Amino acid sequence: MDALIITGGRRLTGKVRAGGAKNAALPIMATSILADGPLVLRGVPDLADIRTMARLLGLLGVKVERKRGGTMVLQSAGRSPKNRAPYDIMRTMRAGICVLGPLVARRGAAEVSLPGGCAIGDRPVDLHLKGLRALGARLEVEHGYIVGSCQRLRGAEMYLGGPFGSSVTGTANVLMAAVLAEGTTVIDAAACEPEVQDLAHVLVKMGATIEGIGSPRLVVEGVDRLHGCEHRVIPDRVEAGTYLVAGAATRGDVTVDGARWDDLFALVNTLREMGADVERLDGTIRVSARRRLASIDVTTLPFPGFPTDLQAQMMAALTVADGISVVTEKIFPDRFMHVAELGRMGARIRKQGNAAVVHGTEQLSGAPVMASDLRASAALVVAGLMAEGKTTISRIYHLDRGYEGLERKLRSLGGRIRRINMR
Numbered sequence: 084m085d086a087l088i089i090t091g092g093r094r095l096t097g098k099v100r101a102g103g104a105k106n107a108a109l110p111i112m113a114t115s116i117l118a119d120g121p122l123v124l125r126g127v128p129d130l131a132d133i134r135t136m137a138r139l140l141g142l143l144g145v146k147v148e149r150k151r152g153g154t155m156v157l158q159s160a161g162r163s164p165k166n167r168a169p170y171d172i173m174r175t176m177r178a179g180i181c182v183l184g185p186l187v188a189r190r191g192a193a194e195v196s197l198p199g200g201c202a203i204g205d206r207p208v209d210l211h212l213k214g215l216r217a218l219g220a221r222l223e224v225e226h227g228y229i230v231g232s233c234q235r236l237r238g239a240e241m242y243l244g245g246p247f248g249s250s251v252t253g254t255a256n257v258l259m260a261a262v263l264a265e266g267t268t269v270i271d272a273a274a275c276e277p278e279v280q281d282l283a284h285v286l287v288k289m290g291a292t293i294e295g296i297g298s299p300r301l302v303v304e305g306v307d308r309l310h311g312c313e314h315r316v317i318p319d320r321v322e323a324g325t326y327l328v329a330g331a332a333t334r335g336d337v338t339v340d341g342a343r344w345d346d347l348f349a350l351v352n353t354l355r356e357m358g359a360d361v362e363r364l365d366g367t368i369r370v371s372a373r374r375r376l377a378s379i380d381v382t383t384l385p386f387p388g389f390p391t392d393l394q395a396q397m398m399a400a401l402t403v404a405d406g407i408s409v410v411t412e413k414i415f416p417d418r419f420m421h422v423a424e425l426g427r428m429g430a431r432i433r434k435q436g437n438a439a440v441v442h443g444t445e446q447l448s449g450a451p452v453m454a455s456d457l458r459a460s461a462a463l464v465v466a467g468l469m470a471e472g473k474t475t476i477s478r479i480y481h482l483d484r485g486y487e488g489l490e491r492k493l494r495s496l497g498g499r500i501r502r503i504n505m506r
């Protein structure tokens with residue numbers, strides 16, 4: 084198993100480029116099931132989750148070709164009888180659930196394993212089922228599988244808000260089904276995340292009619308068929324945000340090429356309130372910090388609020404901020420796996436329900452730590468870069484699910500980081 088060794092204490096300086104967004108690419112890949120022609124995607128990151136989704140689509144009768152330079156061509160075999168998404172794949176990647184809507188809408192049949200457990204907490208799919216049932220799909224949960232069937236779906240009006248707000252992949256699933264339903268669908272409390280917007284733009288390129296993209300009310304006029312299209316996936320705001328946080332946390336000067344200001348404004352605002360300088364320059368975002376950052380209260384919320392996928396990295400930065408910060412998690416109330424590991428590095432954090440109180444200390448000290456999920460791992464990397472001495476992060480396969488070329492990019496910014504095989 085691989086591990087990362089980081090020798091901390093260096094300011095990160097320079098420029099890195101954000102890759103294509105994993106969480107946009109995954110549902111967009113699933114739209115290939117809906118289209119009659121090929122889907123040509125550019126800027127698809129080379130990540131473990133993307134390869135898993137490609138394997139899943141392959142099992143569902145989609146021919147997936149990976150070309151050079153981040154291009155992927157996906158062509159579905161139309162009404163293929165291969166409609167089973169097995170547990171073996173679904174337990175490793177929850178985004179596999181995004182094939183449910185397309186399978187039901189295009190093929191009238193689906194057998195999709197419920198996804199497995201998850202380190203960031205409970206992750207139900209009731210909103211996915213609610214929306215698809217409203218469109219007329221018959222869905223039963225049998226032996227751990229969602230078994231779906233329908234004739235043609237029919238447009239409907241629905242409310243998709245849950246106890247923690249809207250659902251990103253829930254909205255994606257229902258939207259992908261509604262575009263082929265007969266008549267008008269209104270999705271209220273739709274997720275507004277940039278990844279959902281990107282998906283909607285792809286569907287429109289395929290011939291769908293969707294109004295309200297980016298708003299919490301999506302209005303869809305169903306069409307009979309969709310055709311193939313070409314699309315460049317948006318840059319990954321979480322990857323970009325991670326480098327911006329690392330830049331500020333190491334009191335460095337980092338520019339992220341491709342980072343989209345509007346997608347990251349909650350982070351920009353937070354970093355500024357902590358005392359960092361953040362500016363927007365020709366399609367890049369630059370952060371610099373000369374002094375110790377100030378403490379701040381951060382609450383995660385659906386977009387455009389502060390993203391839960393940057394909560395752990397921000398908490399790492401706050402462990403050495405001046406003063407006391409309160410980090411409240413309103414999307415996944417149990418997403419605090421990083422707290423104990425940061426504690427091993429000298430962080431003073433007290434968890435209280437869905438919040439963590441962080442007492443800033445002067446300096447973290449390097450330690451052996453263990454990655455538990457994707458963003459918690461990224462937080463440990465940020466902490467390792469700031470800490471005095473050596474940090475060894477084991478179980479980094481989590482990082483490989485979401486950060487392409489992490490060591491290369493951090494080394495180009497002056498970080499001392501290398502990968503070793505721990506066998």
Ligand code: EPZ
Pocket residue numbers: 106107109177178203205206207208209210211212245246247248249250251252253274278391392414415416457458485
């Ligand atoms: C997406 O997960 C992302 N994954 C997550 O990224 C991200 O953390 C999350 O959205 C929130 O932004 C992908 O896009 C592949 P949700 P998703 O449904 O869609 C509750 C990462 O690190 N809920 O928006 O599964 C749920 O429990 C990951 O890249 C229901 O109650 O998240 C949570 O509290 C991890 N019922 C809230 O809604 C449902 O049917 C938001 O979850 C669905 C969700």
